[in-house]
Amino acid sequence: MRKTLTMALGLVVILSLVLAACGPAPTSTPVPPPTTVPATAVPTKPPAPTPTTGPVRGGMYIDASFADAVSLQPLITNDSASSNYQGLVWAPLTRIDPKTLDIVGVMYEGSPTFSADGSKMTWKLRQGLKWSDGKPITSADIVFSWQKLIDEKVKVLVRSFYTNAYSDIKAIDDYTVEYTLKTAGYCPAVNNSAIPVLPKHIFENLDINQNDVNMKPTVTSGYFQFKEWTKDDHFTASPAYAGFVRGQPLLDGYTYRIVKDNTVQTALFKTQEVDVAYPDPVDWDEMSKLPFANPVAYYSAVGAPWTYIGYGMRNPLLADKVVRQAISTAINKQEMIDKIRLGHAKPIYSILPSSSWAAADVKDLPQFSFDPAKAKKMLDDAGYKLSADGKRLDKSGKPIKLGLYFNAGNKQREQIAVIAQQYLKDIGIETTVEAVEWNAYLDRVMNKHDMDMYVLGWTGGGDPSSTKPLWTTGQSQNYSEYSNAEVDKLYVQAETVPGCKQADRKAVYVKIQQLIAEDAPYVFLYTNENLNVYNKRVGVLPATGLGVMYDLEKVSITAQVTK
């Protein structure tokens, strides 16, 4: 009897604990509203309040990362995790201004000057900058880094990104660097000028591909110095570097905690073991209401993720522009946004998200608004008739059957594919949806171009010139094999607009966007709203299109909150 009682009591205790854990989380009153920032650099609402009494020096910010970095050697890496770590320990030459979104100097001063014929670009390096060992940073370090970047022995990933822009970089004096442009008046030259800068005195006698310093840099120039890196566990940069070009950071250190699973990352935010979480839309409300949470939602001005359904234009049916336009007209983007992103996205109509400075006004673009009746009529008029049993027939009279692919495991893309399948069925087009393992998917889409339709996404870069490989004939990232001679010509023209003024360049890019939107090589779907939740102890910055951490030296840990 006593045993049974003990067991019963034990069960009650365990059940209580589970019920306590399963119940709704307590919320603070009042809950700060999420900070919603428009695509432009100017937020419409102020950021959520943080319990700050002014910036405080010290404290460690703990970020969460889905992936670990490859190396701290910027010349041989190109993954985002490596870029994040490197951004903490290496100071950049330039950066994107959070307000104007222009490229401005960091270790360089202000803006560059150009020679009269536009073939040379000159940057001035700030004087007095020092590596963390006290040695001066000079143009010799920049020229050394350039030489390593073009050295055939060094396994540089993004060499052509730089060598397509410049034929040489040389030092005029200790603080003047001259870039020789491959094409005179090449406008993206400013954008590409931030080559990674390494301390020459450390690396000149080392093999850049393989050396201990790549994983544990002893001499740095960034916000923080390197402290420790336990692979696949965490990376810590600390302490703050007093000689950092933009001033000593308020934080004493920055840690990336590697957590590959989004559920676990969310749980770590709840236990306050990380200071930020990137919840899925379905978790957004719950996470925003946590008593220690400061929710921040914004549309990125740089690196905005957007999703599309692409076509394989080797299929003669899909090479027909009218068919593509009809499919675009048959798909309800807003319904996808509401069902898949729970409203946390907005539709796009061409190749640049509205957050880009070069984005065309939506009203100037063909939108192919959702209208299934119109889509049917477009197909009918183009000679693709409906059979008696409601199946759409090609011009030879056979029922149209299309394959729609997505990468297995990506829930969002799976939902897009399934919803699109239904829309296509509504206009009589039969579609088979197929999940493909990621590497096999990339092989099918990027190399073999063996697809009718596929769901994929892009992350919009800073300068619109970065979209050229996606839309010009025969380029690496033009998976759909889209080709329009006028677009090819305009991309070249946009790169060499006289004077390179943003307004003049934008005019050319608007024409490109209009032409591509009209050709409908993709069903342009939507761009995601970034959903971040910070711990209130982090004194984040006013939100812009670059988020709330853009001037990292000003971010602080204000106070410990409800532990």
Place this chain on the structure above:
Amino acid sequence: MTRYLVRRLLQTIPVLFVISIMQFGLFISAPGGPLKAYLMDPNISKEDVARLEHQYGLDQPVPIQYLNWMGNILRGDFGRSYFTHRPVMESIFERLPATVELGLAATLISYLIGIPLGVYAGLHRGGTIDHLIRFFTSILNAVPHWWLGLIIIILIANFKVRTGIQILPIAGIKTLGKEGFDLIDYLRHLILPALMLGTGGWVTFGRYMRSETLEVLGQDYVRTARAKGLAERVVTFRHVLRNALIPVVTISAGIFVGLVSGAVIYENIFSWPGMGRLLFDATLKKDYPIAIGVLFIFSILAVLGRLVSDITYGWVDPRIRYD
């Protein structure tokens, strides 16, 4: 015995050779290649990728790539990662301790929970506890343990939000910010992943031990021992437990190998920085040298584990002889 051992060790060489061909073949024949994914980046051109593929020898015929790889292995060089450019063995040995520690802890948990439960259930066949043990082990056999791990993580996090009390750490190998090695902190981080990884082990041990105990209880020598008037404790420990443990001991090596290789899933869930995560990432990125290197280590462990099993079997059961 020595002849047997030498013969078995020599037999492992062709086995490992065949395994190496299969592993290499599987990775190479999979679509795409390690550098192809870079074509997702507009800043990287086809020419950049082709140049690097040439530098890595990825543009050579597959048999040549295999021979180069195997030739290097015979010289003790498992190659370098395509991404970090670090030696494969350096990356593996960096993570090997974490995986072995997790595997050992899970094995220990399997023994400590599975054996007493199985023996108790066997000795009290048909009782309430026996029914409960069988009920819960059947459920645990059916539920994916990684899913259970995720549920426990969510429960612990929500419990912390509600009460401010964190029962156990839910991820990582140490508390961030702690300087140096803290054994207590390390053990606290080890408990959840080891418990989840070891669940399959203790459920298996428990079921084995229950059926073996029942079988041994029915043997004549147990009846004789009881008839001689030996205390029940002596009968249980000296006659029942010792004999019931024989098959369990023989499967232990296999269980350990299974736990080590099963770490791929649990290390990812609990953010445990071991070889499993290394293998997972390398497979996704198609970093062949790393992936094949880790699998090769797992293969060696599996082959040696089987050998240890066979030897242990003869050691604990005098009826077995090696010819």
